[in-house]
Amino acid sequence: MITLNINGSEHTIDVDPATPLLWVIRDHVGLTGTKFGCGKAWCGACTVHLDGRARRSCIMPVAAIAGRSITTIEGLADGEDLHPVQRAWLELDVPQCGYCQAGQIMSAAALLERIPSPSDEQIDKNHTNICRCGTYPRIRNAIHRAASLRESEE
Secondary structure: OOEEEEOEEOOEEEEEEEEHHHHHHHOOOOOOOOOOOOOOOOOOOEEEEEEOOOOOOOOOEHHHOOOOOEEEEOOOOOOOEOHHHHHHHHHHOOOOOOHHHHHHHHHHHHHHHHHOOOOOHHHHOOOOOOOOOOOOHHHHHHHHHHHHHHHOOO
């Protein structure tokens, strides 16, 4: 039995300790916003926050993270109040197919925690998620918009 803190709630799960966090989140906890993409931690569709830092959940064994704080896309908003990154994504209509967007948003939110007002170069270097639809210019614009939303809230 492994106890995980996901989005502020404790979940005790009976799984093999080597089970990737992604499958525990989706199959055992029932939160399906985090997506499977490549299974190799390259694409970022499976990005969650682990103690506030963006991590790829498809290769992370649950045994390595018991007792740590996990946030999925479902837990990013504060109740009905969307996170600034989520608001920016909606305002700028970022997604095309939308499959990778939960991971994109989680990566962008973590980036803004580390670099509150990133340059284009910092975004390109630090936001490494893959979008098959090629929405990178809209993603970059949304990250800048989210940074300005955060600044106006402070």
